[in-house]
Amino acid sequence: MKNLGALTLLYSVGHLDSAIEHLEQVLSLEGANSLFSKTYWRGRVVQALSTPGLAPCQHSRLERLLDRIAQA
Template identity: 45%
Template sequence: MKNLDGAIAHLEAAIAVDGNIAIFGRRYWRDRVQQIRSTPGILPLQSRRLQYLLHQLAVE
């Protein structure tokens, strides 16, 4: 699960840097988050972090 934490941290940083999601677009980032979210054995904290990212991508 450590690799999953690293992947989530990468998404959190990338989405924060690309504040308006201009480089790849919201759909790309949502797809990446959903892909990681479908990982078997994901922990509740990891799921909450990913849900928060989805919420950030839905705003605006």
């Protein structure tokens, strides 16, 4: 884990796909209004988006999750 001021990077490219899959599952089953707030889920997705070396397909999946959160 690297700390860059206020931004903490929790993901690495090596395990980002599984993290995205988890976010997709949680947000499709429970929605952004589940036990945690929309702010929480948005923060998790934004953290994932800040991962260095993000592939275009990963970026697209994360952007779709941000859209899903915004529409919830």
